[in-house]
Amino acid sequence: MKSLLPLVLIVAVFFPCTLPGQDLDSKLQSLQKVGEEFAAASAMGTASDSLLAIAGEYREFSNNFSSLQSYVQSGNYDQSVRTLKRWLARTKNKQIQVSLSELLKALEEEQAAKNARKTAELDKLLKEAAAQIAAATTPEQTVDIQNQLEEFRDYELNNGDRANRILSERVNRATNFIKSWREVLSSEAMGEYGSALQALKNLRRNTSSYQLLGADAVAGKYQSLLSAMMKSDASGKNASPVARVIAETMAKVKTPDDAAAALAVLSDLASVTSGIESRMANALQNSLNALVRLNEKFTSGAYARVITDTSSSSHLTTYTPQIEALADDLRLKAVAAANELPDLGLPRKGEGFSSFIRRLAVEAYEKKDWSRLYTLLSVYSSVSGGGCARTGHMQEGVKSYIAAQQLEKAGQFRYAVVHYSNCVAELGKLVPREEAAAALAKLRKDHPEAFDAK
DSSP, rough: GGHHHHHHHHHHHSSSSSSSOHHHHHHHHHHHHHHHHHHHHOOOOSSSSSHHHHHHHHHHHHHHHHHHHHHHTTHHHHHHHHHHHHHHHOOOHHHHHHHHHHHHHHHHHHHHHHHHHHHHHHHOOOOOHHHHHOOOOOHHHHHHHHHHHHHHHHHSSOOOOOHHHHHHHHHHHHHHHHHHHHHHHHHHTTTHHHHHHHHHHHHHHOTTTTSSOEEEEEHHHHHHHHHHHHOOOOOOOOOHHHHHHHHHHHTTSGGGHHHHHHHHHHHHHHOOOOHHHHHHHHHHHHHHHHHHHHHHHHHOOOOOOOHHHHOOOOOOTTTHHHHHHHHHHHHHHHHHHHHHHOOOOOOOOOOOHHHHHHHHHHHHTTOOOHHHHHHHHHHHHHHHHSSOOHHHHHHHHHHHHHHHHHHHHOOOHHHHHHHHHHHHHOOSSOOHHHHHHHHHHHHHHHGGGGGOOO
Protein backbone atom coordinates (compact mmCIF):
# COMPACT_ATOMS: atom_id res chain seq x y z
CA MET A 1 0.00 0.00 0.00
CA LYS A 2 2.91 2.33 0.65
CA SER A 3 3.73 2.38 -3.06
CA LEU A 4 0.32 3.93 -3.75
CA LEU A 5 0.83 6.87 -1.35
CA PRO A 6 2.61 9.21 -3.80
CA LEU A 7 -0.04 8.48 -6.42
CA VAL A 8 -2.78 9.46 -3.97
CA LEU A 9 -0.89 12.64 -3.11
CA ILE A 10 -0.50 13.58 -6.76
CA VAL A 11 -4.16 13.04 -7.57
CA ALA A 12 -5.09 15.20 -4.58
CA VAL A 13 -2.74 17.94 -5.69
CA PHE A 14 -3.96 17.91 -9.28
CA PHE A 15 -7.62 18.30 -8.54
CA PRO A 16 -8.46 22.01 -8.66
CA CYS A 17 -6.15 23.25 -5.96
CA THR A 18 -6.46 27.01 -6.42
CA LEU A 19 -9.31 29.27 -5.47
CA PRO A 20 -10.77 31.60 -8.13
CA GLY A 21 -9.45 34.65 -6.32
CA GLN A 22 -5.84 33.48 -6.14
CA ASP A 23 -3.35 35.72 -7.90
CA LEU A 24 -0.60 34.79 -10.37
CA ASP A 25 2.01 34.15 -7.69
CA SER A 26 -0.30 31.79 -5.81
CA LYS A 27 -1.02 29.81 -8.95
CA LEU A 28 2.67 29.54 -9.74
CA GLN A 29 3.35 28.33 -6.18
CA SER A 30 0.60 25.74 -6.55
CA LEU A 31 2.21 24.51 -9.74
CA GLN A 32 5.55 24.31 -7.94
CA LYS A 33 3.92 22.16 -5.27
CA VAL A 34 2.84 19.76 -7.99
CA GLY A 35 6.46 19.50 -9.06
CA GLU A 36 7.55 18.62 -5.56
CA GLU A 37 5.03 15.78 -5.48
CA PHE A 38 6.27 14.61 -8.86
CA ALA A 39 9.82 14.62 -7.55
CA ALA A 40 8.81 12.42 -4.60
CA ALA A 41 6.97 9.97 -6.86
CA SER A 42 9.78 9.90 -9.41
CA ALA A 43 12.30 9.07 -6.68
CA MET A 44 10.50 5.78 -5.91
CA GLY A 45 11.99 4.21 -9.01
CA THR A 46 10.43 2.25 -11.80
CA ALA A 47 8.47 -0.45 -9.96
CA SER A 48 5.40 -0.10 -12.17
CA ASP A 49 4.14 1.38 -15.40
CA SER A 50 2.31 4.01 -13.35
CA LEU A 51 5.55 5.12 -11.71
CA LEU A 52 7.30 5.14 -15.09
CA ALA A 53 4.59 7.47 -16.43
CA ILE A 54 4.93 9.67 -13.34
CA ALA A 55 8.71 9.82 -13.78
CA GLY A 56 8.23 10.85 -17.44
CA GLU A 57 5.79 13.58 -16.48
CA TYR A 58 8.21 14.81 -13.84
CA ARG A 59 11.04 15.13 -16.36
CA GLU A 60 8.69 17.15 -18.59
CA PHE A 61 7.63 19.22 -15.58
CA SER A 62 11.21 19.88 -14.49
CA ASN A 63 12.26 20.97 -17.97
CA ASN A 64 9.45 23.50 -18.27
CA PHE A 65 8.91 24.85 -14.76
CA SER A 66 12.32 26.45 -14.27
CA SER A 67 12.01 28.30 -17.60
CA LEU A 68 8.46 29.35 -16.82
CA GLN A 69 9.40 30.64 -13.38
CA SER A 70 12.30 32.65 -14.84
CA TYR A 71 10.11 34.23 -17.49
CA VAL A 72 7.39 35.18 -15.02
CA GLN A 73 9.86 36.68 -12.53
CA SER A 74 11.48 38.78 -15.29
CA GLY A 75 8.06 39.97 -16.47
CA ASN A 76 8.44 38.36 -19.89
CA TYR A 77 4.84 37.23 -20.23
CA ASP A 78 5.10 36.52 -23.94
CA GLN A 79 7.61 33.75 -23.33
CA SER A 80 5.67 32.57 -20.29
CA VAL A 81 2.51 32.14 -22.33
CA ARG A 82 4.41 30.37 -25.13
CA THR A 83 6.01 27.97 -22.65
CA LEU A 84 2.67 27.14 -21.04
CA LYS A 85 0.98 26.55 -24.39
CA ARG A 86 3.75 24.21 -25.56
CA TRP A 87 3.58 22.38 -22.23
CA LEU A 88 -0.19 22.05 -22.46
CA ALA A 89 0.09 20.62 -25.96
CA ARG A 90 2.51 17.91 -24.84
CA THR A 91 1.20 16.74 -21.47
CA LYS A 92 -1.30 13.88 -21.38
CA ASN A 93 -2.19 14.21 -17.70
CA LYS A 94 -5.67 15.73 -17.38
CA GLN A 95 -5.01 17.14 -13.93
CA ILE A 96 -1.81 18.82 -15.12
CA GLN A 97 -3.77 20.32 -17.99
CA VAL A 98 -6.24 21.81 -15.51
CA SER A 99 -3.49 23.42 -13.43
CA LEU A 100 -1.64 24.72 -16.49
CA SER A 101 -4.86 26.11 -18.00
CA GLU A 102 -5.62 28.01 -14.80
CA LEU A 103 -2.11 29.45 -14.74
CA LEU A 104 -2.30 30.36 -18.43
CA LYS A 105 -5.56 32.23 -17.88
CA ALA A 106 -4.06 34.12 -14.92
CA LEU A 107 -0.97 34.99 -16.98
CA GLU A 108 -2.99 36.30 -19.90
CA GLU A 109 -5.17 38.40 -17.60
CA GLU A 110 -2.11 39.82 -15.84
CA GLN A 111 -0.43 40.49 -19.20
CA ALA A 112 -3.50 42.33 -20.50
CA ALA A 113 -3.71 44.42 -17.33
CA LYS A 114 0.00 45.24 -17.45
CA ASN A 115 -0.17 46.24 -21.13
CA ALA A 116 -3.22 48.43 -20.50
CA ARG A 117 -1.47 50.12 -17.58
CA LYS A 118 1.73 50.84 -19.53
CA THR A 119 -0.22 52.04 -22.56
CA ALA A 120 -2.17 54.46 -20.37
CA GLU A 121 1.08 55.69 -18.77
CA LEU A 122 2.67 56.27 -22.17
CA ASP A 123 -0.45 58.02 -23.52
CA LYS A 124 -0.27 60.39 -20.54
CA LEU A 125 3.46 61.00 -21.07
CA LEU A 126 2.98 61.72 -24.79
CA LYS A 127 0.11 64.11 -24.07
CA GLU A 128 2.26 65.99 -21.56
CA ALA A 129 5.20 65.96 -23.98
CA ALA A 130 3.03 67.44 -26.74
CA ALA A 131 1.92 70.28 -24.47
CA GLN A 132 5.51 70.98 -23.41
CA ILE A 133 6.82 70.87 -26.98
CA ALA A 134 4.11 73.27 -28.13
CA ALA A 135 5.15 75.72 -25.39
CA ALA A 136 8.92 75.33 -25.91
CA THR A 137 10.68 78.43 -27.21
CA THR A 138 14.30 77.27 -26.89
CA PRO A 139 16.01 74.02 -27.93
CA GLU A 140 17.12 73.39 -24.35
CA GLN A 141 13.52 73.07 -23.19
CA THR A 142 13.03 69.99 -25.37
CA VAL A 143 15.87 67.99 -23.77
CA ASP A 144 14.07 67.15 -20.51
CA ILE A 145 10.97 66.07 -22.44
CA GLN A 146 13.03 63.65 -24.52
CA ASN A 147 14.82 62.33 -21.41
CA GLN A 148 11.51 61.55 -19.68
CA LEU A 149 10.30 59.50 -22.61
CA GLU A 150 13.58 57.65 -23.00
CA GLU A 151 13.70 56.88 -19.27
CA PHE A 152 10.20 55.37 -19.45
CA ARG A 153 11.27 53.27 -22.43
CA ASP A 154 14.52 52.07 -20.83
CA TYR A 155 13.06 51.17 -17.43
CA GLU A 156 9.46 50.20 -18.12
CA LEU A 157 9.71 48.65 -21.57
CA ASN A 158 13.01 46.81 -21.27
CA ASN A 159 11.98 43.19 -21.87
CA GLY A 160 11.21 41.46 -25.13
CA ASP A 161 7.41 41.36 -24.97
CA ARG A 162 5.75 42.25 -28.27
CA ALA A 163 3.50 44.80 -26.52
CA ASN A 164 6.58 46.48 -25.03
CA ARG A 165 8.26 46.58 -28.43
CA ILE A 166 5.21 48.34 -29.89
CA LEU A 167 5.22 50.91 -27.07
CA SER A 168 8.99 51.36 -27.43
CA GLU A 169 8.52 52.13 -31.11
CA ARG A 170 5.99 54.84 -30.19
CA VAL A 171 8.58 56.37 -27.85
CA ASN A 172 11.27 56.20 -30.55
CA ARG A 173 9.03 57.94 -33.06
CA ALA A 174 8.15 60.63 -30.52
CA THR A 175 11.84 61.27 -29.72
CA ASN A 176 12.55 61.50 -33.47
CA PHE A 177 9.96 64.26 -33.63
CA ILE A 178 11.49 66.04 -30.62
CA LYS A 179 14.99 65.90 -32.15
CA SER A 180 13.68 67.40 -35.39
CA TRP A 181 11.73 70.06 -33.51
CA ARG A 182 14.88 70.94 -31.53
CA GLU A 183 16.69 71.45 -34.83
CA VAL A 184 13.92 73.85 -35.89
CA LEU A 185 14.16 75.80 -32.64
CA SER A 186 17.99 75.88 -32.78
CA SER A 187 18.02 77.35 -36.28
CA GLU A 188 15.30 79.81 -35.32
CA ALA A 189 17.26 80.93 -32.24
CA MET A 190 20.29 81.68 -34.43
CA GLY A 191 18.17 83.64 -36.90
CA GLU A 192 18.73 81.05 -39.63
CA TYR A 193 15.09 81.00 -40.70
CA GLY A 194 15.73 79.31 -44.04
CA SER A 195 17.41 76.39 -42.24
CA ALA A 196 14.59 76.31 -39.68
CA LEU A 197 12.00 76.13 -42.45
CA GLN A 198 13.92 73.36 -44.20
CA ALA A 199 14.15 71.38 -40.95
CA LEU A 200 10.41 71.83 -40.45
CA LYS A 201 9.76 70.71 -44.03
CA ASN A 202 11.85 67.57 -43.45
CA LEU A 203 9.97 66.86 -40.21
CA ARG A 204 6.60 67.04 -41.97
CA ARG A 205 7.80 64.53 -44.54
CA ASN A 206 9.40 62.14 -42.04
CA THR A 207 6.99 59.22 -41.63
CA SER A 208 9.17 57.69 -38.88
CA SER A 209 8.24 60.53 -36.51
CA TYR A 210 5.27 60.37 -34.15
CA GLN A 211 3.37 63.59 -34.73
CA LEU A 212 3.36 65.06 -31.23
CA LEU A 213 1.94 68.28 -32.64
CA GLY A 214 -1.04 68.44 -34.96
CA ALA A 215 -1.01 69.78 -38.50
CA ASP A 216 -2.37 73.16 -37.38
CA ALA A 217 0.45 73.70 -34.88
CA VAL A 218 3.11 72.72 -37.42
CA ALA A 219 1.52 74.97 -40.07
CA GLY A 220 1.43 77.82 -37.54
CA LYS A 221 5.15 77.36 -36.90
CA TYR A 222 5.81 77.40 -40.63
CA GLN A 223 3.95 80.69 -41.02
CA SER A 224 5.70 82.32 -38.07
CA LEU A 225 9.12 81.27 -39.40
CA LEU A 226 8.26 82.51 -42.86
CA SER A 227 7.12 85.86 -41.46
CA ALA A 228 10.28 86.16 -39.38
CA MET A 229 12.43 85.39 -42.41
CA MET A 230 10.67 88.00 -44.52
CA LYS A 231 11.03 90.64 -41.81
CA SER A 232 14.71 89.88 -41.38
CA ASP A 233 15.48 89.83 -45.09
CA ALA A 234 18.14 92.36 -45.91
CA SER A 235 16.33 94.12 -48.73
CA GLY A 236 15.58 97.44 -47.08
CA LYS A 237 17.62 100.61 -46.64
CA ASN A 238 20.26 98.81 -44.57
CA ALA A 239 20.51 95.95 -47.02
CA SER A 240 23.70 94.93 -48.75
CA PRO A 241 24.08 95.83 -52.44
CA VAL A 242 23.58 92.16 -53.40
CA ALA A 243 20.39 91.84 -51.35
CA ARG A 244 19.02 95.00 -52.94
CA VAL A 245 19.77 93.71 -56.45
CA ILE A 246 18.01 90.43 -55.62
CA ALA A 247 14.96 92.28 -54.26
CA GLU A 248 14.77 94.53 -57.31
CA THR A 249 15.19 91.55 -59.65
CA MET A 250 12.49 89.46 -57.98
CA ALA A 251 10.08 92.40 -57.92
CA LYS A 252 10.04 92.18 -61.72
CA VAL A 253 9.09 88.46 -61.75
CA LYS A 254 5.32 88.66 -62.26
CA THR A 255 4.88 85.68 -64.60
CA PRO A 256 6.81 82.45 -65.34
CA ASP A 257 8.11 84.11 -68.51
CA ASP A 258 9.91 86.71 -66.36
CA ALA A 259 11.86 84.01 -64.55
CA ALA A 260 14.44 83.53 -67.34
CA ALA A 261 15.65 87.16 -67.15
CA ALA A 262 15.84 86.99 -63.36
CA LEU A 263 17.76 83.71 -63.57
CA ALA A 264 20.46 85.35 -65.70
CA VAL A 265 20.96 88.08 -63.06
CA LEU A 266 21.12 85.53 -60.22
CA SER A 267 23.64 83.42 -62.13
CA ASP A 268 25.92 86.44 -62.46
CA LEU A 269 25.50 87.30 -58.77
CA ALA A 270 26.30 83.75 -57.66
CA SER A 271 29.55 83.83 -59.61
CA VAL A 272 30.85 87.11 -58.13
CA THR A 273 29.75 86.81 -54.47
CA SER A 274 30.84 84.67 -51.55
CA GLY A 275 29.62 83.56 -48.13
CA ILE A 276 25.99 84.05 -47.17
CA GLU A 277 25.31 86.28 -50.19
CA SER A 278 26.56 83.56 -52.53
CA ARG A 279 24.41 80.94 -50.80
CA MET A 280 21.39 83.24 -51.05
CA ALA A 281 21.96 83.81 -54.77
CA ASN A 282 22.58 80.10 -55.41
CA ALA A 283 19.41 79.00 -53.59
CA LEU A 284 17.29 81.48 -55.49
CA GLN A 285 19.01 80.55 -58.75
CA ASN A 286 18.06 76.88 -58.21
CA SER A 287 14.42 77.79 -57.54
CA LEU A 288 14.21 80.03 -60.61
CA ASN A 289 15.90 77.39 -62.74
CA ALA A 290 13.20 74.86 -61.75
CA LEU A 291 10.51 77.39 -62.67
CA VAL A 292 12.12 78.12 -66.04
CA ARG A 293 12.28 74.39 -66.88
CA LEU A 294 8.65 73.97 -65.85
CA ASN A 295 7.64 76.87 -68.07
CA GLU A 296 9.53 75.34 -71.00
CA LYS A 297 7.57 72.09 -70.56
CA PHE A 298 4.32 74.03 -70.52
CA THR A 299 5.06 76.09 -73.64
CA SER A 300 6.06 72.90 -75.49
CA GLY A 301 2.69 71.35 -74.66
CA ALA A 302 4.06 68.68 -72.31
CA TYR A 303 1.15 69.19 -69.93
CA ALA A 304 1.39 65.80 -68.21
CA ARG A 305 5.03 66.48 -67.28
CA VAL A 306 4.07 69.88 -65.88
CA ILE A 307 1.25 68.40 -63.78
CA THR A 308 3.45 65.68 -62.27
CA ASP A 309 6.58 67.83 -61.86
CA THR A 310 7.81 67.96 -58.27
CA SER A 311 11.19 69.61 -58.78
CA SER A 312 12.02 72.52 -56.50
CA SER A 313 14.95 73.95 -54.62
CA SER A 314 15.88 72.10 -51.44
CA HIS A 315 16.54 75.43 -49.69
CA LEU A 316 13.77 77.85 -48.79
CA THR A 317 14.19 81.58 -49.32
CA THR A 318 12.12 84.70 -48.79
CA TYR A 319 10.97 84.38 -52.37
CA THR A 320 9.93 80.72 -52.23
CA PRO A 321 6.16 81.48 -51.88
CA GLN A 322 6.36 83.82 -54.89
CA ILE A 323 8.05 81.18 -57.06
CA GLU A 324 5.81 78.33 -55.87
CA ALA A 325 2.71 80.39 -56.66
CA LEU A 326 3.93 80.87 -60.24
CA ALA A 327 4.69 77.14 -60.54
CA ASP A 328 1.22 76.24 -59.25
CA ASP A 329 -0.30 78.62 -61.78
CA LEU A 330 1.49 76.73 -64.56
CA ARG A 331 0.23 73.41 -63.19
CA LEU A 332 -3.34 74.72 -63.10
CA LYS A 333 -3.12 75.92 -66.68
CA ALA A 334 -1.67 72.53 -67.68
CA VAL A 335 -4.53 70.70 -65.92
CA ALA A 336 -7.09 72.87 -67.69
CA ALA A 337 -5.43 72.51 -71.10
CA ALA A 338 -4.80 68.75 -70.90
CA ASN A 339 -8.21 67.81 -69.54
CA GLU A 340 -10.54 70.44 -70.97
CA LEU A 341 -11.39 71.70 -67.51
CA PRO A 342 -12.13 75.43 -67.69
CA ASP A 343 -12.95 77.59 -64.69
CA LEU A 344 -10.72 75.81 -62.22
CA GLY A 345 -10.38 78.94 -60.12
CA LEU A 346 -7.47 79.57 -57.77
CA PRO A 347 -6.22 77.85 -54.62
CA ARG A 348 -7.10 79.43 -51.31
CA LYS A 349 -4.39 81.16 -49.34
CA GLY A 350 -2.03 78.54 -47.97
CA GLU A 351 -3.78 75.71 -49.85
CA GLY A 352 -1.41 73.24 -51.50
CA PHE A 353 -1.87 72.27 -55.13
CA SER A 354 -2.94 68.67 -54.47
CA SER A 355 -5.32 69.83 -51.71
CA PHE A 356 -6.83 72.30 -54.17
CA ILE A 357 -7.44 69.56 -56.77
CA ARG A 358 -8.95 67.34 -54.08
CA ARG A 359 -11.32 70.17 -53.07
CA LEU A 360 -12.40 70.61 -56.69
CA ALA A 361 -13.09 66.86 -56.86
CA VAL A 362 -15.32 67.07 -53.79
CA GLU A 363 -17.20 70.00 -55.34
CA ALA A 364 -17.71 68.01 -58.57
CA TYR A 365 -19.06 65.08 -56.54
CA GLU A 366 -21.51 67.34 -54.74
CA LYS A 367 -22.69 68.72 -58.11
CA LYS A 368 -22.92 65.17 -59.53
CA ASP A 369 -20.63 66.18 -62.37
CA TRP A 370 -19.27 62.66 -62.83
CA SER A 371 -17.13 63.28 -65.90
CA ARG A 372 -15.38 66.23 -64.21
CA LEU A 373 -15.01 64.20 -61.01
CA TYR A 374 -13.31 61.33 -62.83
CA THR A 375 -10.86 63.71 -64.50
CA LEU A 376 -10.05 65.53 -61.25
CA LEU A 377 -9.47 62.23 -59.42
CA SER A 378 -7.04 61.23 -62.17
CA VAL A 379 -5.22 64.56 -61.81
CA TYR A 380 -5.19 64.24 -58.02
CA SER A 381 -3.62 60.81 -58.29
CA SER A 382 -0.84 62.30 -60.45
CA VAL A 383 -0.07 65.40 -58.39
CA SER A 384 -0.16 63.58 -55.05
CA GLY A 385 2.34 60.95 -56.09
CA GLY A 386 -0.29 58.25 -56.58
CA GLY A 387 -2.81 59.50 -54.07
CA CYS A 388 -4.09 57.48 -51.16
CA ALA A 389 -5.02 53.82 -51.54
CA ARG A 390 -8.69 54.69 -52.06
CA THR A 391 -8.13 57.19 -54.87
CA GLY A 392 -7.87 54.35 -57.37
CA HIS A 393 -11.05 52.76 -55.98
CA MET A 394 -12.92 56.05 -56.33
CA GLN A 395 -11.69 56.46 -59.91
CA GLU A 396 -12.89 52.96 -60.75
CA GLY A 397 -16.24 53.59 -59.06
CA VAL A 398 -16.90 56.77 -61.06
CA LYS A 399 -15.63 55.14 -64.25
CA SER A 400 -17.98 52.17 -63.75
CA TYR A 401 -20.94 54.48 -63.16
CA ILE A 402 -20.26 56.53 -66.31
CA ALA A 403 -19.84 53.32 -68.34
CA ALA A 404 -23.08 51.91 -66.92
CA GLN A 405 -24.99 55.05 -67.89
CA GLN A 406 -23.69 54.80 -71.44
CA LEU A 407 -24.50 51.09 -71.68
CA GLU A 408 -28.01 51.62 -70.30
CA LYS A 409 -28.60 54.38 -72.83
CA ALA A 410 -27.50 51.98 -75.58
CA GLY A 411 -29.94 49.31 -74.37
CA GLN A 412 -27.19 47.02 -73.07
CA PHE A 413 -28.99 46.47 -69.79
CA ARG A 414 -27.19 43.30 -68.68
CA TYR A 415 -23.78 44.98 -69.02
CA ALA A 416 -25.14 48.12 -67.39
CA VAL A 417 -26.13 46.01 -64.36
CA VAL A 418 -22.57 44.69 -64.10
CA HIS A 419 -21.03 48.17 -64.14
CA TYR A 420 -23.57 49.69 -61.75
CA SER A 421 -22.84 46.78 -59.37
CA ASN A 422 -19.10 47.39 -59.69
CA CYS A 423 -19.66 51.04 -58.78
CA VAL A 424 -21.62 50.11 -55.65
CA ALA A 425 -18.79 47.80 -54.54
CA GLU A 426 -15.97 50.37 -54.76
CA LEU A 427 -14.46 52.09 -51.70
CA GLY A 428 -14.07 55.80 -50.96
CA LYS A 429 -16.29 58.80 -50.28
CA LEU A 430 -16.42 60.18 -53.82
CA VAL A 431 -18.27 57.26 -55.43
CA PRO A 432 -21.86 57.64 -56.77
CA ARG A 433 -23.09 54.55 -54.88
CA GLU A 434 -26.57 55.86 -54.12
CA GLU A 435 -27.13 56.82 -57.74
CA ALA A 436 -25.85 53.41 -58.90
CA ALA A 437 -28.08 51.60 -56.41
CA ALA A 438 -31.10 53.62 -57.56
CA ALA A 439 -30.30 52.80 -61.20
CA LEU A 440 -30.08 49.09 -60.33
CA ALA A 441 -33.46 49.22 -58.62
CA LYS A 442 -35.01 50.87 -61.69
CA LEU A 443 -33.44 48.31 -64.04
CA ARG A 444 -34.68 45.43 -61.89
CA LYS A 445 -38.20 46.82 -62.22
CA ASP A 446 -38.09 47.71 -65.91
CA HIS A 447 -35.73 45.02 -67.20
CA PRO A 448 -35.69 42.04 -64.79
CA GLU A 449 -34.23 39.84 -67.56
CA ALA A 450 -30.95 41.80 -67.20
CA PHE A 451 -30.46 40.17 -63.82
CA ASP A 452 -30.95 36.58 -65.01
CA ALA A 453 -27.80 34.50 -64.69
CA LYS A 454 -26.66 32.92 -67.95
